[in-house]
Amino acid sequence: MNAVDARTTLTYLRPATAREKGLVARFQPIFDRIAEGNVERERNRSFPHEQVQWLKEADFALVRVPEEFGGWGASLEQTYYLLALLAEADANVAHVWRNHLAFVEDRLNARPSPTNDRWFQRFRDREFVGGGWTEANNGTYANIKTTVTRVDDHYTVTGAKFYATGSLFADWLDVIGKGEDGSLITTLVNRHQPGVVLKDDWPGFGQRTTASGSATYQDAIAHEGDVFRASERVVYQGHFYQTAILAVLTGITRAILRDGIAALKSRGRNYPQGLNPVPALDPQLLQVIGEVSVRVFSTEAALRLAASSLDLIAAAHAAGDVPLRDKRSVDGEVAVAQAQLAIVDGALFSATHVFNALGASATSEETALDRHWRNARTLASHNPVAYKARILGDYLVNDTSPVSSIARLGRGGQGN
Numbered sequence: 513m514n515a516v517d518a519r520t521t522l523t524y525l526r527p528a529t530a531r532e533k534g535l536v537a538r539f540q541p542i543f544d545r546i547a548e549g550n551v552e553r554e555r556n557r558s559f560p561h562e563q564v565q566w567l568k569e570a571d572f573a574l575v576r577v578p579e580e581f582g583g584w585g586a587s588l589e590q591t592y593y594l595l596a597l598l599a600e601a602d603a604n605v606a607h608v609w610r611n612h613l614a615f616v617e618d619r620l621n622a623r624p625s626p627t628n629d630r631w632f633q634r635f636r637d638r639e640f641v642g643g644g645w646t647e648a649n650n651g652t653y654a655n656i657k658t659t660v661t662r663v664d665d666h667y668t669v670t671g672a673k674f675y676a677t678g679s680l681f682a683d684w685l686d687v688i689g690k691g692e693d694g695s696l697i698t699t700l701v702n703r704h705q706p707g708v709v710l711k712d713d714w715p716g717f718g719q720r721t722t723a724s725g726s727a728t729y730q731d732a733i734a735h736e737g738d739v740f741r742a743s744e745r746v747v748y749q750g751h752f753y754q755t756a757i758l759a760v761l762t763g764i765t766r767a768i769l770r771d772g773i774a775a776l777k778s779r780g781r782n783y784p785q786g787l788n789p790v791p792a793l794d795p796q797l798l799q800v801i802g803e804v805s806v807r808v809f810s811t812e813a814a815l816r817l818a819a820s821s822l823d824l825i826a827a828a829h830a831a832g833d834v835p836l837r838d839k840r841s842v843d844g845e846v847a848v849a850q851a852q853l854a855i856v857d858g859a860l861f862s863a864t865h866v867f868n869a870l871g872a873s874a875t876s877e878e879t880a881l882d883r884h885w886r887n888a889r890t891l892a893s894h895n896p897v898a899y900k901a902r903i904l905g906d907y908l909v910n911d912t913s914p915v916s917s918i919a920r921l922g923r924g925g926q927g928n
Contacts (some may be wrong), residue, residue, distance in 0.1 A: 515788055517801070517802020523747050525561070531586070531590065532590055532593070534793075535575070535584060535586055535590060535594060536594070536597070537735065538570070538584075539567075539570065539572060539594055539597070539598075540597065541571075542566050542567060542570055543597055543598050543600070543601040544601065545566065545853075546560070546563045546564075546566070546567075546598070546601045546602050546605055547600070547601035547602060547630055548647075550601060550602045551878075551879070551880045551883075553602070553604070553827055554604075554721070554883045555877065555878075555880055556881045557720050557721060557788055558720055558721065559680065559681075559712075559721050559723060560602065560604060560605050560608075560885070561681065563602065563605050563610055564605060564640075564681045567598075567605070567661030568613060568638045568640060569638070571583070571584070571636075571638070572594075572609070572614065573609075573612055573635055573638065573640065574616075574618060574635055574636065575590075575591050575594060575614075575790045576588070576591050576613065576616055576620060577616065577620070577632065577635060578620075580918045581632050582632075582636050582867070583635075585750050587819075587823050588752075588755075588820075588823045588826060589783040589816060589819040589822075589823055590819050590876075591613065591819075592755055592756070592758075592759040592815055592818075592819040593759075593815070593816070593819075595609065595613075595756060595759040595760065595766060595810070596759045596760070596762040596763040596766065596815060597763065597766075599759060599760040599761075599764055599766075599767075600763040600764070600766040600767045600770065600797070601767075602765075603760050603763060603764050603767070603883075603884075603887045603888075603891075604719055604720065604721040604887070605721045605796065606760045607677060607678075607719055607722050607756075607757075607760050607891070608677065608678040608681055608723070609678070609756075609783070610643070610677060610678070610721050610753065610756040610757070610760075611641055611642055611643035611677055611678055611686055612640055612641040612642070612678065612682075613752075613756065614686075614702075614749060614752050614753055614756065614875060615641045615686050616635060616641075617649050617746055617749070617752055618745050618746050618749065619631045619632065619635075620746075621746040621826070621829055622744075625648075626737075627737035630737060634684075636696070638684050639683040639684060640678075640681060640682050640684070641678075641679040641682060641683070641684045641685070641686055641700070642676060642677065642678035642679040642680075642681060642682030642684070642685050642686070642723075643676050643678060643679065643685070644673045644676045644677070644679065644686055644688075644701070644727050644729075644881040645673065645686070645687070645688045646673060646674055646675040646676075646686040647671070647672065647674060649674055656688065656689065656690055656696070657671055657672075657690075658670065658671025658672070658673065658687065658688065658689035658690065658729070659671060659689050659690055659691075660689040660690065660691050660693075660697040660734075660739065661692060665735075665736065666733055666734065666735050666736070667699060667732075667733070667734045667735070667739050668707075668731045668732065668734075669687055669689060669699050669701055669707075669729045669732045669734055670729055670730055670731055670732070671687075671689055671728075671729050672726065672727070672728045672729070673687065673726065673728075674725075674726050674727075675714075675724050676710065676723075676724060676725060676726060676727040677722050677723070677724040677725055678722060678724070679703065679710050679723055679724075679725065680712065680723035680725070680845070681723055682698045682703055683702065683703060683704070684702060684703065684738075685700070685701045685703050685708065685727060686698065686699075686700060687699045687700075687701050687727075687729065688742060691741075693903070695741060695742075695743070696741070696742035696743070697738075697739060697740070697741060697742060698739070698740045698741070698742050698745060699734045699738060699739050700734065700738040700739075701729065701732050701733075701734050701738075702733075702734075704856070705732060705733060707729060707730050707732030707733065708724075708727065708728070708729055708732050709727070709728040710725065710726070710727050710728075711725045711726045711727075711728075712725045713725045713726050713814050715759070716889070717889075717890065718883075718886035718887040718889055718891070719884050719890045721889055724882075737803065745746055746829070747825070747829060747837060747838075747841055748822055748825045748826065748829075748841060748844060751818075751821075751822055751825070751841075751844050751845065751848050752822065754848050754852065754895060755818050755819055755822060755848055755851070757891050757894055757895070758811075758814070758815055758818060758848070758851055758852060758855045759815055759819075760891055761811065761855045761856065761858075761859045761888055761891055761892065762811040762812055762814075762815045762855060762859075764856075764859050764863070764884055764887055764888045764891075765804075765807055765808050765811045765855075765858055765859045765862050765888075766808055766812075768804060768859075768862045768863055768866050768884045769801070769804050769805055769807075769808050769862065769866075771866075771879075771881060771884070771902070772800075772801055772804055772862075772866040772869060772870070773801060775869075775870050775874055775879070775881070776791055776792055776797060776798075776801060776869050777792050778791065779791035779870065779871055779873075781871075782794055782797075782799060783871075786862050791869075791871075797868075797869040798869075800865060800866065800868045800869035800919075801866075801869055803865060804862045804865060804866050807858035807861055807862045808858075808862070808911065809859050811854065811855045811858040812861065814851040814854040814855050814858075815851060815855065816830065817847055817851065818844075818847045818848045818850075818851035821840070821843055821847040821848070822844055822848075824840050824843070824844070825837060825840045825841055825844050828840050841915065842913060842914065842915060845914045845915050846904065846907065846914055849900045849903065849904055849914060850904065852895065852897060852900055853897065853900055853901060853904075856888075856892040859888040859892065860885070860888055860889065860892060863885035863888050864882075864885060866881075867881070876917045
């Protein structure tokens with residue numbers, strides 16, 4: 513068993529708790545099954561409908577739901593660690609779960625109500641939520657064009673969305689639009705109705721099997737209890753979405769190390785300039801693998817610290833301590849931004865540098881090692897990493913709040 517085995521890596525950082533061991537024991541076998549067809553799905557752009565269904569049937573959707581409500585009671589740190597393990601198996605399948613888990617987090621933080629009870633029952637019934645926030649060529653949420661209109665005892669949603677991640681796997685679509693008073697409204701729209709049209713037209717070179725195409729809504733119906741003011745959603749929602757991406761990037765970095773080790777072991781010959789005719793014994797090639805392992809360590813550590821900061825925000829929110837919650841939200845913004853810089857750097861470095869330990873055969877389409885860079889580069893482009901170091905510096909030097917207007921909205925920036 514090597515150092516990157518999913519069952520042991522957490523102990524790099526600290527001993528795993530009984531709950532963590534139980535969660536990994538339950539879900540890792542499913543992740544392993546998902547990993548088996550990952551390369552073939554990447555090559556053929558085959559959507560992982562069956563693999564997503566395996567996770568639904570195992571109640572992965574309930575990972576954050578307390579045990580008394582039929583869930584697994586995981587912390588945010590544990591949830592993101594599981595998401596990273598899933599991403600190591602298949603980065604596309606892991607990303608599909610981002611919007612569903614975020615909406616579950618909203619319901620966990622909402623006040624008890626019949627509406628909430630109904631949503632928890634839907635989660636237990638394995639109904640799945642996909643995304644529908646971003647509008648193509650739309651600069652900000654201020655000029656969003658999708659409308660949510662009250663009509664008698666229900667609402668209608670009209671508009672067009674892009675980057676609707678996981679939509680083709682979903683029962684419900686989480687859509688943001690403007691209400692009649694101009695306020696931002698979140699609406700959960702049942703996708704199985706004539707007013708919803710989903711297209712598989714995602715043009716990106718990475719994350720190609722996440723069903724992140726476009727969604728069009730024409731007087732799509734939403735009912736009372738499925739419509740919420742965006743301002744009422746969980747205060748750390750932006751942090752949640754961003755950290756989910758960081759978990760997937762962490763998983764990709766783990767997969768790079770896994771595949772790099774396997775590829776180096778399988779190399780049959782070395783270049784004349786090599787220090788040993790056996791590639792797996794060449795000190796310089798071993799150094800490359802060692803350097804990639806450092807990135808795995810740093811990405812996992814950064815993910816753990818960022819996720820832990822969200823657990824602290826959630827605890828303050830649950831306790832009703834608003835001043836503490838707001839202070840911890842700033843701390844969380846800093847932690848997540850720092851983690852983003854560390855994890856993006858680690859993933860992209862590893863995806864390129866690992867080829868320095870391998871021969872030209874590593875570029876074969878059969879092995880599809882290029883998928884790691886393509887997927888990591890695509891995910892790293894979701895949010896403006898170019899601005900984060902400046903924002904952090906301004907906070908540290910000038911005490912300028914790092915909390916952006918989008919984060920206050922509760923979403924975090926998903927760039928086009």
